[in-house]
Amino acid sequence: MPYEPPTHRVERSLRATIGARCVAGVDEVGRGAWAGPVTVCAAVTGLRRPPEGLTDSKLLTPLRRAALAEVLTGWVTAYALGHATPQEIDALGMTAALRLAAVRALEGLPERPDAVILDGKHDYLGAPWRVRTVIKGDQSCVAVAAASVIAKVHRDRMLAELAPEHPEFDFDSNAGYPSPTHRSALEQLGPTPHHRLSWAYLEALPRWRHLKLPSHRDASAADSLEDAGQLGIF
Template identity: 65%
Template structure:
């Protein structure tokens, strides 16, 4: 895919992928990676198909192989205030603008272009399995966010963020029922409706009228 886009005149092609969209706590992180022309590291694929150990092994090889890579994040507060679609765009723009070169084209994993103008975007379903730049962004972003969540979880060991990265594992759900949400939880999400002791803490997401966005992202 990168070769096709380069032949069409896009000299710098960035693969983009997100991680953390479905988590209950922590930021959503977007990785952007400009792939090299040479052979990628053996085994590079969708990060979800790799074990945590294999991702950790691959990450430095992928980072060295890419021409450039960067991360962008939208915090749990920004997700609550903006909704996931706008938060994803915010994180993606931060990642792309952190690259040392501006991409001529962006390959975005999935069928929905949450990035939009002025970026030249190609959406690809399961892009992290068919596009090396997206796969590189997937692995790097997953390792980056997992490390971040493990660090955030040091003060809240009962939630085991180092193991579940803020996703709703049984340990995470049990800790929520017992202790309530941490300062890193997304407080506009529906999981709070199922926690009688804590549902009063749920926040109503603000609506961005100027962007035409509603509070129906979830």
């Protein structure tokens, strides 16, 4: 389907209204997964014309996404990745884990951003960061779209590297998200050290239900489950 390419409209607005010279786009991947970290990318792009075909990573085929990520890592002014582990997600809840991963990414940039464009409607960063939330920012904002693609490709590769250790879970195909193969492996083998033990999937596995940890219910986690359902992975 045709789509409108992302623009620098929000970046220009932040420059004009608050004098932000360095603006980072931030996006995450892995909120709705059963296994693996939540990964955040912070990307700084300046106001240069983006590579052709840049858009939200979910709108790209895996091959196109991987090819575009290779281009983007050399095209962006700077980027950095941050992760929160399954254990940190279980201990902190998704909103706090997202913030932890995002701060790690932002602090990994060579220059502290004057402003941050955050994909979505929830500001999970907060002070002292100057945040502009943009719904569907991964489609409309160049820096967020770039962060979206880089984060997705990087995290997918991380999960694929776990596949040889746990071949029954098909991590190289599902990237830790719900799938029939993933569910079947959980029923037979139980969770691996890479699984989130506070997630609701354990409640549906009688043999392993005793491993479930208390969950942290918050708006961000609820949204991630809703997004996952819309994508057809539940």
